[in-house]
Amino acid sequence: MQDVVRKTIGRLALGLSVSLPFAQGAAAMEPLQAIGKGEGVLNVVAWEGYAQDDWVKPFEAATGCQVHAKYAGSSDEMVALMRSGGGDQYDVVSASGDATLRLIYGHNVQPINIALIPAWKNFIPQLQSPDFNTVGGVHYGVSYEWGPNTLLYSTKVFASAPTSWSVIYDPKYKGKITVPDNPIQIADAALYLSKTDPSLGITDPYELNQTQMDAVVKLLKAQSGLIKKYWALASDEIQLFTSGDAVVGAAWPYQTNTLQAAKVAVADTIPQEGATGWADTWMISAKAPHPNCAYEWINWVTTPKVQAEQAIYFGETPANTLACKEMDAQQPGSCAQYHANAPASYFDSIKFWKTPLPDCGNGKHDCLDYSAWQREWQNIKG
Amino acid sequence: MRRFLSAFGWRHEGAANAALLGLPALWFAGLYLAAIGALFVTSFWTVDSLSGNLIPGFSFTNFQQLLADPVYTRIGLRTIGIATAVTLTDITLAWPVAYAMIRLAGPRLRAALMAMVMVPLWSSYLARVYAWRLILAHDGLLNWGLKAIGLPGLHIGYSNWAMWIVFSYLWLPFMILPVAAAVERIPPSLLEASADLGAHGLATFRRVMLPMALPGMVAGAIFTFSLTLGDYVTPMLVGGEGSDFIGNVVYSNVGVTNNIPFAAAYAALPLGVMAVFLLIARRLGAFDAL
Numbered sequence: 001m002q003d004v005v006r007k008t009i010g011r012l013a014l015g016l017s018v019s020l021p022f023a024q025g026a027a028a029m030e031p032l033q034a035i036g037k038g039e040g041v042l043n044v045v046a047w048e049g050y051a052q053d054d055w056v057k058p059f060e061a062a063t064g065c066q067v068h069a070k071y072a073g074s075s076d077e078m079v080a081l082m083r084s085g086g087g088d089q090y091d092v093v094s095a096s097g098d099a100t101l102r103l104i105y106g107h108n109v110q111p112i113n114i115a116l117i118p119a120w121k122n123f124i125p126q127l128q129s130p131d132f133n134t135v136g137g138v139h140y141g142v143s144y145e146w147g148p149n150t151l152l153y154s155t156k157v158f159a160s161a162p163t164s165w166s167v168i169y170d171p172k173y174k175g176k177i178t179v180p181d182n183p184i185q186i187a188d189a190a191l192y193l194s195k196t197d198p199s200l201g202i203t204d205p206y207e208l209n210q211t212q213m214d215a216v217v218k219l220l221k222a223q224s225g226l227i228k229k230y231w232a233l234a235s236d237e238i239q240l241f242t243s244g245d246a247v248v249g250a251a252w253p254y255q256t257n258t259l260q261a262a263k264v265a266v267a268d269t270i271p272q273e274g275a276t277g278w279a280d281t282w283m284i285s286a287k288a289p290h291p292n293c294a295y296e297w298i299n300w301v302t303t304p305k306v307q308a309e310q311a312i313y314f315g316e317t318p319a320n321t322l323a324c325k326e327m328d329a330q331q332p333g334s335c336a337q338y339h340a341n342a343p344a345s346y347f348d349s350i351k352f353w354k355t356p357l358p359d360c361g362n363g364k365h366d367c368l369d370y371s372a373w374q375r376e377w378q379n380i381k382g
Numbered sequence: 383m384r385r386f387l388s389a390f391g392w393r394h395e396g397a398a399n400a401a402l403l404g405l406p407a408l409w410f411a412g413l414y415l416a417a418i419g420a421l422f423v424t425s426f427w428t429v430d431s432l433s434g435n436l437i438p439g440f441s442f443t444n445f446q447q448l449l450a451d452p453v454y455t456r457i458g459l460r461t462i463g464i465a466t467a468v469t470l471t472d473i474t475l476a477w478p479v480a481y482a483m484i485r486l487a488g489p490r491l492r493a494a495l496m497a498m499v500m501v502p503l504w505s506s507y508l509a510r511v512y513a514w515r516l517i518l519a520h521d522g523l524l525n526w527g528l529k530a531i532g533l534p535g536l537h538i539g540y541s542n543w544a545m546w547i548v549f550s551y552l553w554l555p556f557m558i559l560p561v562a563a564a565v566e567r568i569p570p571s572l573l574e575a576s577a578d579l580g581a582h583g584l585a586t587f588r589r590v591m592l593p594m595a596l597p598g599m600v601a602g603a604i605f606t607f608s609l610t611l612g613d614y615v616t617p618m619l620v621g622g623e624g625s626d627f628i629g630n631v632v633y634s635n636v637g638v639t640n641n642i643p644f645a646a647a648y649a650a651l652p653l654g655v656m657a658v659f660l661l662i663a664r665r666l667g668a669f670d671a672l
Contacts, residue, residue: 080640106435175537227623229540243519245539374639378631379453382624 031113032291035299039290042297044069045081045093047280048234049254049314055306063300065293073233074182075099075353076374082108088287091294094144096278097132098184098206098353102370104133104140109283112139116295119302119320126347127319132354133281141281142298145307147316147338148275148350149188150268152251152259154241161269165192167248169219174226178240178249181230183370183377184353187276188250189216189223191351195273205276205351207360207367213376220380230381234258241266253315253338277350311338418653425647429640436642444647454631458651461627464542465610468549469603472557475550476602480562499555507552511619514548515539518620540622548620549610556609557602564598565591600668607659611652628652 042065044051051069060066070090072078075098082093087108095103103109114120120128120142127143134140153162157176165188168177179185190205193216200212208216228246231237237255240246242264256268282301284294300306307318308326317339318327324335335341360367368376390397425444428437448454483495502510517523518539525535538544568591576586614629621627628648635645663669 076639080636083640224623229622232618239519240540243521243539245520371639371641375447375451378626378634379451381626382453382456 029110029286031111032116032295033113035116035295036292038063038065038293038296040064040066040293041290042067042092042293043090043290044297045072045078045090046070047072047094047096050094050280050310052309052313054309054313055301059297059300063293063296065290065296067297071233074180075184076182079103079106079108082285086287087285088289090285091288091290092285092297093283094280095141095283096280096353097130098355098370100132100141100281100283101135101355103283104135108286109140110286110288110291112142112284112298114139114142117142117298117302119299119304119307119322122304122322123319124321124344124347126344127279130279132279132352133283141283142302143319144280144282144301145310145314145316145318146277146279146347146350146352147253147314148270148277150251150253150256150275151271152237152241152249152256152266152268154244154247155265155267157247161267162248163272165271165273166196168250169223169226171226173248175228176245176247177223177226178228178231178237178246179223180250181232181381183373184276185250186213186216186220186373186377186380187351187353189220191276192273193219204361206354206356207362208356209360209364209366210368213368213372217376217380224380224382238262254313257313257315275350277352279352308334311340317342421646421649421653424643425650427643427646429643444644447644448647448651454648457626457631458628460542460624461611461629461652462655464546464549464627465607467546468553468610469557469606471546471550472554472602472606473561473599475554476557476561476599479558480565483558483562484565499558503555508615510552511548511616514544514551515620518544518547540620540625542621542625544620544622545617545625548616549613552616553606553609556605557599560598560601560605561595562598564595564601567598568594597667597670600663600666604660604663604668608656611655 044067046069048071051067051071056067056069070081072081075096078093078095079099079102082090082095082103083106093099093103093109123143127146129137129139130143133143151162151165151168153167157173158167167173168179169189169192179188186208187205190202190208190212193200193212194202194205197215200215202208202212229236229240231240231249234252234255237246237249237251238258240249241255241259242262251268253268256266259266282298284291284298288294301310302320304318304320304322304326307320307323308330310316311318311323311327312331312334315338318324321340324340327335327338327340339346356368356370356373358365358367358369392398424436426440426442428439428441428443429435430437479495479499483492483499487495519525520535520537520539522539524538528535538547572590572594573586576590581589612629614627614633617625617627617630618633628651632645632649635641635648
């Protein structure tokens with residue numbers, strides 16, 4: 001009896017000593033060496049529009065992995081979902097650049113063996129090993145698609161495209177404005193202020209000290225009185241524009257495509273101040289119950305064909321350079337329309353979402369971290 | 383065996399009660415009280431902001447943050463305020479229905495009215511809230527109707543007004559039923575006596591019916607108030623800017639921000655409000671009317 005107890009304790013201790021080093025540092029787990037037989041199921045956390053039947057059904061038929069998709073409305077929600085229930089509920093997530101580092105440092109995702117992803121070598125260079133999904137030379141994800149956050153407007157109200165983001169802060173449109181219910185929205189206001197009020201000295205909309213944040217919050221609090229509704233899901237914004245409750249707002253190209261397909265009189269634009277944007281990465285959960293299906297999925301969605309389908313459906317730009325030809329084959333002119341052949345300067349002009357950290361990137365450490373952004377956002381919404 | 387059990391139960395009343403109440407008591411203690419206990423304990427924990435791991439311990443950080451930031455006081459007051467407004471609205475709406483159902487209607491009409499009150503409860507809560515969203519929208523049924531009779535449109539979709547209307551609609555049956563039961567319990571002879579003594583209808587209502595039906599109204603208020611206080615779906619769907627409830631902050635801290643301790647600390651507020659409310663309700667005799 002005593003022996004059994006001692007053995008159990010010994011095993012527990014051994015288990016602890018083995019697992020403890022794994023709990024520290026970013027690079028701990030060994031990536032998959034070869035893709036084995038699929039497990040038959042794949043649980044996906046994705047943005048709305050990222051798991052469409054057009055490419056999910058053929059994937060299921062080809063690999064036998066049944067896809068269960070759960071849509072998230074914000075990066076925060078994605079992180080929370082990947083951490084829920086001990087982290088073994090979902091296999092893959094289409095995380096944006098403001099969520100990836102949180103997932104990596106939270107040990108929620110596993111390293112990727114990039115040799116098992118053949119499409120990777122055809123990615124645009126900026127998205128092969130970007131610092132938001134590759135840490136210390138270790139890949140924690142595979143880049144997917146990217147694009148700008150746009151200004152969506154009703155063409156019944158605006159005869160020509162607004163040239164400035166100022167329209168979403170304009171009392172003229174009181175009660176007809178909608179913006180995402182998402183703390184990262186603070187960066188949109190910061191980008192606008194960095195152009196309209198240079199005295200604040202905002203160089204990066206994700207690196208704000210308290211003085212700069214106070215100015216941004218002041219602008220957003222004034223805006224909140226003009227807002228019809230802070231939208232949580234893309235479908236909310238689509239309904240607001242369909243019913244005419246909103247006539248101008250911050251959006252993704254996806255909403256524009258969906259609304260235009262439904263014959264609602266809307267268009268979108270990138271105003272002169274520029275735009276924030278996203279670059280998404282497929283990541284695999286550290287405790288993924290179906291890792292083989294997860295790799296199969298990443299390989300499937302990085303093929304030029306699916307990259308093109310996704311780009312046209314959502315209105316974004318694929319990471320895989322070979323997708324351009326495929327896009328034009330599916331919808332003539334779409335490669336240029338969605339910037340799949342644009343020069344590197346276009347990519348560099350977008351201020352991609354990233355996790356706000358205390359490190360300001362200029363030697364100072366007085367910037368506000370993301371939990372401060374979340375508190376400020378609740379304050380703005382009231 | 384059956385005989386033995388019944389004889390045993392007759393002789394040992396305590397054992398019989400224990401056997402009957404055992405399972406529900408276990409359920410109550412194990413699931414309900416334990417969950418509330420866990421909520422209180424968690425509210426003193428904190429979260430590591432980068433990794434999102436829970437840090438057990440004992441700190442007042444969450445409560446300090448709740449008190450320091452006026453936005454949480456505002457959201458708390460908004461939630462309690464709308465819950466109160468909904469309760470008062472439902473009392474006002476429930477009275478005529480309950481009175482007509484009990485005092486004026488014949489048996490068949492009464493059964494039909496009762497069924498009409500109950501039927502909405504059989505359909506999905508979400509379907510009804512979405513229906514209201516369409517009714518109150520910019521180009522919805524309400525504005526279409528107003529336009530048809532030559533009135534200007536109302537812009538109450540996605541606002542606190544919309545929440546007030548939808549909540550009042552949703553919980554109305556829970557007010558009508560206890561008020562009707564309370565009205566039924568008032569002996570008609572008292573109303574006749576009141577009339578014989580020269581009181582008008584209104585005076586009889588105010589001085590005889592209202593005080594006697596008070597426990598029923600308070601019983602209904604327990605439902606309408608607590609259901610509104612704890613809701614977060616209706617604010618999410620029909621609310622506009624500045625429409626967050628306590629429940630929305632709890633929801634976004636659990637499901638979005640992953641700050642469970644902070645959510646637990648804020649969730650303690652409605653628990654406290656309900657405890658005070660129930661104490662007052664008991665004073666007013668609401669539990670005898672349920």
